[in-house]
Amino acid sequence: MTIKLYELAGAEDDRRFSPYCWRIRFALEHKQLDFEPVACRFTDKDAIAFSGQDKVPVLVDGDNVVSDSWAIACYLEQGYPDRPSLFGGPAGQALSRFYVDWTDTVLHGTLIRLLASDIHAHLHEKDKGYFRESREQRFRATLEEFCSNQTQTLQELKRILTPLRRSLQSQPYLGGDAPLFADYTVMGAFMWARSVSRVPLLEPDDPVALWRSRLLGRLGEGAARLRAYG
Amino acid sequence: MTIKLYELAGAEDDRRFSPYCWRIRFALEHKQLDFEPVACRFTDKDAIAFSGQDKVPVLVDGDNVVSDSWAIACYLEQGYPDRPSLFGGPAGQALSRFYVDWTDTVLHGTLIRLLASDIHAHLHEKDKGYFRESREQRFRATLEEFCSNQTQTLQELKRILTPLRRSLQSQPYLGGDAPLFADYTVMGAFMWARSVSRVPLLEPDDPVALWRSRLLGRLGEGAARLRAYG
Numbered sequence: 001m002t003i004k005l006y007e008l009a010g011a012e013d014d015r016r017f018s019p020y021c022w023r024i025r026f027a028l029e030h031k032q033l034d035f036e037p038v039a040c041r042f043t044d045k046d047a048i049a050f051s052g053q054d055k056v057p058v059l060v061d062g063d064n065v066v067s068d069s070w071a072i073a074c075y076l077e078q079g080y081p082d083r084p085s086l087f088g089g090p091a092g093q094a095l096s097r098f099y100v101d102w103t104d105t106v107l108h109g110t111l112i113r114l115l116a117s118d119i120h121a122h123l124h125e126k127d128k129g130y131f132r133e134s135r136e137q138r139f140r141a142t143l144e145e146f147c148s149n150q151t152q153t154l155q156e157l158k159r160i161l162t163p164l165r166r167s168l169q170s171q172p173y174l175g176g177d178a179p180l181f182a183d184y185t186v187m188g189a190f191m192w193a194r195s196v197s198r199v200p201l202l203e204p205d206d207p208v209a210l211w212r213s214r215l216l217g218r219l220g221e222g223a224a225r226l227r228a229y230g
Numbered sequence: 231m232t233i234k235l236y237e238l239a240g241a242e243d244d245r246r247f248s249p250y251c252w253r254i255r256f257a258l259e260h261k262q263l264d265f266e267p268v269a270c271r272f273t274d275k276d277a278i279a280f281s282g283q284d285k286v287p288v289l290v291d292g293d294n295v296v297s298d299s300w301a302i303a304c305y306l307e308q309g310y311p312d313r314p315s316l317f318g319g320p321a322g323q324a325l326s327r328f329y330v331d332w333t334d335t336v337l338h339g340t341l342i343r344l345l346a347s348d349i350h351a352h353l354h355e356k357d358k359g360y361f362r363e364s365r366e367q368r369f370r371a372t373l374e375e376f377c378s379n380q381t382q383t384l385q386e387l388k389r390i391l392t393p394l395r396r397s398l399q400s401q402p403y404l405g406g407d408a409p410l411f412a413d414y415t416v417m418g419a420f421m422w423a424r425s426v427s428r429v430p431l432l433e434p435d436d437p438v439a440l441w442r443s444r445l446l447g448r449l450g451e452g453a454a455r456l457r458a459y460g
Binding site: 102 | 315317318319320321322323324325326327328329330331332334335336392393394396397400401403404405406407410412
């Protein structure tokens with residue numbers, strides 16, 4: 001039975017923008033597992049209610065239902081040990097946590113100040129009210145105000161990428177000669193950006209941009225055909 | 231022949247404060263390798279000239295002379311494969327790079343604003359002029375000016391530790407159930423702080439403080455006896 005991946009979609013079914021869902025797309029391709037992607041919207045809570053929670057990604061693999069991108073990655077690693085490893089062993093798995101936590105807080109925390117209003121513009125009509133209300137409450141600002149300092153946020157982005165840039169100067173991927181889940185975790189944030197925003201985030205010769213290109217070049221056909229800018 | 235580790239020392243021979251040297255102390259203890267620590271000062275360039283460069287740590291193991299803490303860790307891993315691993319395999323080794331780059335830039339970059347003038351106060355007399363001049367040129371401020379916003383820097387420290395704190399909420403060490411070189415890399419920064427400063431950096435219930443205590447508890451007798459505050 002084919003694995004199903006419930007993913008967040010925008011106005012169009014083929015605009016997949018959730019950074020957490022992208023981690024799992026990359027992970028499934030890494031594991032060379034076929035899967036059927038299912039488009040969901042923020043307000044489609046009913047469609048994933050069977051998972052016992054209300055957030056995508058949700059992975060359905062036979063009788064197994066797994067939510068939360070880290071839990072899904074660990075599930076895939078354990079359930080498909082003969083496929084290419086996402087972590088390269090228990091130490092690699094433990095060491096991948098900081099990449100998740102750094103991406104979730106530092107990288108997403110900066111990018112959202114560039115993307116929030118673009119995300120809103122690309123949402124399905126039925127999601128727009130929910131997104132604006134919940135995010136404006138969280139940000140204590142309108143989406144437009146929150147995203148108004150683009151120049152400053154781009155400088156901040158350049159600054160926070162300093163350690164990542166250094167690492168990618170010394171090796172092609174965070175995982176070494178080939179990408180691992182740590183790469184996909186960070187890359188999810190850049191996929192989020194390019195699915196909704198035309199703003200160039202990186203100088204073309206930035207080692208982070210070169211790494212991003214290498215990862216884009218590895219995307220399977222299905223993923224490469226999804227809507228994106230740049 | 232016993233391994234020699236050339237380390238930076240302060241006014242007293244037993245005040246070892248270099249975060250890079252601490253990484254290697256922890257690494258040697260992890261590998262259960264005996265070593266003879268040799269105290270050096272900033273201005274003792276002649277003492278390590280044999281290494282072909284002018285920075286500690288320098289490790290001498292028989293005919294092998296290795297400098298740079300990352301290169302030393304990789305040397306120990308390769309040269310002593312039967313001892314406990316510092317990386318847990320090639321993936322863990324690659325994934326450890328970001329910990330090094332994050333510590334060198336983000337964590338050290340914040341801590342130096344707390345520590346620079348304390349370091350100066352704890353230096354050997356012969357190092358004080360060199361340190362003040364080189365650092366004041368780098369910081370474009372006097373050491374005292376550079377370290378004058380302690381309250382703000384402590385808040386900044388709390389903020390930048392967010393991803394580390396999250397990771398250490400989900401596992402006892404960055405390396406998982408036991409520490410790896412990634413732990414020692416980050417811990418080196420806290421050893422640097424406690425060797426020269428009385429300022430409490432962390433709330434006692436901070437997961438980062440609990441992790442720091444666990445690592446302190448694993449220090450060998452020789453290291454635990456070195457001068458430090460707190």
